Amino acid sequence: MPDRYCGRCGQDAHHTHRLTMADMPHDILHSIWHVDKGILYTLKTMIVRPGATIRAYLAGKRVDHFRPLSLLFMITGFYALLSALLHIDLMGARDPSVPEAVWQMQVKSTTFFAKYMSWCYVAMVPVWALFARLFLKKGGYNYAECLIIAAFITAISNFFAIFLLPILYYYNGTPQIKTVTFIYAGFTFAYVSWAYSTLLKHTAIKLPGRLWRGFMTFFLGYLTCVLVITLTTYALNWSMFKASMKAQMEQQAQAAKAAKAAKPM
Numbered sequence: 001m002p003d004r005y006c007g008r009c010g011q012d013a014h015h016t017h018r019l020t021m022a023d024m025p026h027d028i029l030h031s032i033w034h035v036d037k038g039i040l041y042t043l044k045t046m047i048v049r050p051g052a053t054i055r056a057y058l059a060g061k062r063v064d065h066f067r068p069l070s071l072l073f074m075i076t077g078f079y080a081l082l083s084a085l086l087h088i089d090l091m092g093a094r095d096p097s098v099p100e101a102v103w104q105m106q107v108k109s110t111t112f113f114a115k116y117m118s119w120c121y122v123a124m125v126p127v128w129a130l131f132a133r134l135f136l137k138k139g140g141y142n143y144a145e146c147l148i149i150a151a152f153i154t155a156i157s158n159f160f161a162i163f164l165l166p167i168l169y170y171y172n173g174t175p176q177i178k179t180v181t182f183i184y185a186g187f188t189f190a191y192v193s194w195a196y197s198t199l200l201k202h203t204a205i206k207l208p209g210r211l212w213r214g215f216m217t218f219f220l221g222y223l224t225c226v227l228v229i230t231l232t233t234y235a236l237n238w239s240m241f242k243a244s245m246k247a248q249m250e251q252q253a254q255a256a257k258a259a260k261a262a263k264p265m
Contacts, residue, residue: 038066051198068151103116128221135213
């Protein structure tokens with residue numbers, strides 16, 4: 001009997017197998033990404049039972065799972081591509097009560113965050129891992145394991161964001177888009193908090209305590225991300241911000257002076 005067989009049809013590996021169009025999706029995925037099995041299985045299990053999936057991966061049961069960093073970069077790249085193509089405006093109409101200088105800075109920071117949100121999340125994985133190490137320490141995870149945990153959960157968070165893009169595009173530039181993003185943020189916080197909390201299911205910590213630790217892990221990392229983006233935006237555009245504020249103050253002073261002059265004696 002021959003020693004090797006074709007994976008497609010079970011015949012001798014040295015026989016000639018003609019490639020058909022039906023074979024192309026399998027060959028492309030398998031040869032480039034090797035995702036014909038692992039990625040779909042990993043996405044499914046990470047959505048329905050994230051804690052069990054990650055703990056199994058950390059325990060060495062990795063044959064059926066896609067690698068977390070590869071999953072993270074692939075999903076994030078796809079999200080970034082779609083986001084760049086759709087050109088979504090998250091700000092909507094300007095609130096007249098907001099000063100022009102402040103509004104411009106909000107536009108810049110929000111635009112940057114919307115455009116690079118997924119990559120910002122990738123950059124924040126080491127930070128989320130630090131908070132996971134702090135709040136999930138009773139689970140017995142070291143920092144290297146927390147990096148895997150954060151990479152897996154961030155990948156799924158970015159995966160959900162892909163499905164948000166068509167909805168945002170539908171409400172592009174409208175006041176309703178802020179409501180949509182608020183609802184999605186609530187959903188993200190709920191899922192991620194729960195996902196982190198399931199990694200403590202084997203401990204004696206009760207459900208409210210686990211959820212609180214999961215929430216704090218994500219919230220503090222998210223807050224750090226927002227603060228870094230906001231401060232960086234202001235730092236890079238500080239001269240423009242000062243000039244705009246100065247011009248606005250002068251305009252307000254002139255308007256007040258004109259109003260005073262027009263007031264009857």
